[in-house]
Amino acid sequence: MHTLLLIPLFIGNLRGWEWLIIFLAILLLFGGRKIPELMRGLGKGIHSFRKGMQEAKEELNKPLDSDEQAKAPGAAASDEPRGKDRD
Template sequence: MTTLLFLSYEHLLIIALIVLLLFGGKKIPELMHGLGKGVKSFKSGMKDVEEEVKKSVDEVKDETTK
């Protein structure tokens, strides 16, 4: 059985305040910066994988047409 989690604006505000209390105002920008770098790195890695797959598919197509 699955349950759906619905968050209202009040819930999000409470969560934001708790995060602010736990990490402090100075640490949150550092965390967001690290998160941004991680997302950028992930996207770059996915692009590299896509290029490798395309290259492999092209090589297989070339071999089968010979």
């Protein structure tokens, strides 16, 4: 549990040389052709996450008129008499 709390602190302390070494290690592991695909996938993931967050925010900020609209058709249907004889 304590190590999970230290991860953001560790990432925040990385400077230029550390990032360069990490980038070179990734380059060696995945190769030059795979990195653009990985970054593209990461970008799409971030984009879809932000889109989902925006949709959730809009849904939460939407007025509660949908409850009133849902009750309105039921009220109109109850105004009609049910016991009419058909000719």
